[in-house]
Amino acid sequence: MGAEVVVEGLTKSFGRQTIWRDVTLTLPPGEVSVLLGPSGTGKSVFLKSMIGLLKPDRGRCEINGVDIVTCSERKLYEIRKMFGVLFQDGALFGSMSLYDNVAFPLREHTRKSESEIRRLVLEKLDMTGLSGAEGKLPGEISGGMRKRAGLARALMLDPEIILCDEPDSGLDPVRTSYISQLLIDLNAQIDATVLIVTHNIHVARTIPDNIGMLFRRELVMFGPREVLLTSEEPAVKQFLNGSRIGPIGMSEEKDEATMAAEQAHVDAGHHDGGTEEVRGIGPQAEPTPGLPQRQAVRRRKDRVMRILHTLPAGAQRAIVDSLTPAERADYGVDTGGRPSPYPRPARHGSLAEEIAKLPGSSWQTGPPGSGA
Numbered sequence: 001m002g003a004e005v006v007v008e009g010l011t012k013s014f015g016r017q018t019i020w021r022d023v024t025l026t027l028p029p030g031e032v033s034v035l036l037g038p039s040g041t042g043k044s045v046f047l048k049s050m051i052g053l054l055k056p057d058r059g060r061c062e063i064n065g066v067d068i069v070t071c072s073e074r075k076l077y078e079i080r081k082m083f084g085v086l087f088q089d090g091a092l093f094g095s096m097s098l099y100d101n102v103a104f105p106l107r108e109h110t111r112k113s114e115s116e117i118r119r120l121v122l123e124k125l126d127m128t129g130l131s132g133a134e135g136k137l138p139g140e141i142s143g144g145m146r147k148r149a150g151l152a153r154a155l156m157l158d159p160e161i162i163l164c165d166e167p168d169s170g171l172d173p174v175r176t177s178y179i180s181q182l183l184i185d186l187n188a189q190i191d192a193t194v195l196i197v198t199h200n201i202h203v204a205r206t207i208p209d210n211i212g213m214l215f216r217r218e219l220v221m222f223g224p225r226e227v228l229l230t231s232e233e234p235a236v237k238q239f240l241n242g243s244r245i246g247p248i249g250m251s252e253e254k255d256e257a258t259m260a261a262e263q264a265h266v267d268a269g270h271h272d273g274g275t276e277e278v279r280g281i282g283p284q285a286e287p288t289p290g291l292p293q294r295q296a297v298r299r300r301k302d303r304v305m306r307i308l309h310t311l312p313a314g315a316q317r318a319i320v321d322s323l324t325p326a327e328r329a330d331y332g333v334d335t336g337g338r339p340s341p342y343p344r345p346a347r348h349g350s351l352a353e354e355i356a357k358l359p360g361s362s363w364q365t366g367p368p369g370s371g372a
């Protein structure tokens with residue numbers, strides 16, 4: 001199973017520009033999480049901070065009990081080997097064949113024989129649908145193939161954590177669906193913890209177990225997909241529907257006068273720029289038939305049912321609706337479709353307070369009244 005990543009109070013600035021502050025979240029082991037956010041909110045900076053390429057100003061990022069913010073260079077080097085990273089452009093060496101690109105981590109970090117390297121390279125190229133392309137140069141293949149080659153290379157050291165920086169960037173919707181499916185298939189095969197950074201709404205709706213969103217230099221929320229997908233938080237709703245109407249503006253957040261003017265424009269019958277007003281939660285992608293089931297699914301269900309009473313009502317309903325009759329019986333959910341007080345009665349107090357009291361909790365919730 002993949003490693004758990006615990007991020008607490010992480011803050012990053014460049015000079016006087018704060019990128020984000022007090023980011024707190026836990027990537028549950030072996031689950032797939034997505035970090036959303038408008039352009040420039042610091043999603044890539046967050047990924048780079050997680051692998052120690054950038055140093056946060058304060059806070060912790062703990063992996064297997066090691067805080068990579070404060071650990072020694074030597075320890076960081078060891079921890080980094082647990083990561084497989086897919087950079088935006090694949091980050092392949094342009095003068096090397098795909099074979100040599102994918103073999104690179106093994107040649108650099110292990111003493112494996114060339115025959116063993118060959119076996120492993122061909123295996124990873126096969127897993128990523130690149131069999132037969134090993135002799136090609138990165139410049140001779142499509143963007144989608146370059147991404148998959150980057151992924152094959154990221155898998156070489158059997159990572160426990162896979163970070164993907166905008167796996168969909170530059171890809172058409174069909175290729176985006178393929179690479180997203182590939183990530184689910186890989187998760188089913190190796191049970192690694194996966195974090196995908198993206199602003200692709202379709203990826204966010206169909207792929208992850210958990211979703212978070214960065215906005216206004218903060219993590220607006222992070223939790224089971226049902227929380228964000230049923231959220232009434234204006235920035236989240238606007239983002240998920242790709243609409244101009246809401247607090248997210250062209251470059252930064254908008255002032256109230258601009259928001260009111262835009263709303264009046266839409267009220268007068270003009271289009272809001274969104275392609276669809278999606279309601280409810282669609283099904284999550286499953287592994288391709290013939291592959292094993294994702295082990296994370298059962299673990300996540302148990303985990304989410306333990307914290308169900310702390311979640312907003314809309315998310316609770318969506319989670320309960322997704323259970324089979326047998327699961328409802330297992331978890332003690334009543335037949336009226338509402339959860340019984342499982343595993344303990346709901347307590348009084350704000351959601352944020354309730355969540356903060358959970359053992360090992362590292363949830364981030366939105367501001368009061370945000371529905372987070």
Ligand SMILES: Nc1ncnc2c1ncn2[C@@H]1O[C@H](COP(=O)(O)OP(=O)(O)OP(=O)(O)O)[C@@H](O)[C@H]1O
Binds near residue numbers: 044046
């Ligand atoms: N090394 C750096 N030095 C100074 N500023 C930086 C550095 N790296 C990133 N930034 C700034 O941090 C901010 C966030 O950048 P980042 O690339 O993380 O955003 P993002 O959310 O990934 O955006 P996009 O979705 O467009 O890729 C930007 O204002 C960027 O200019």
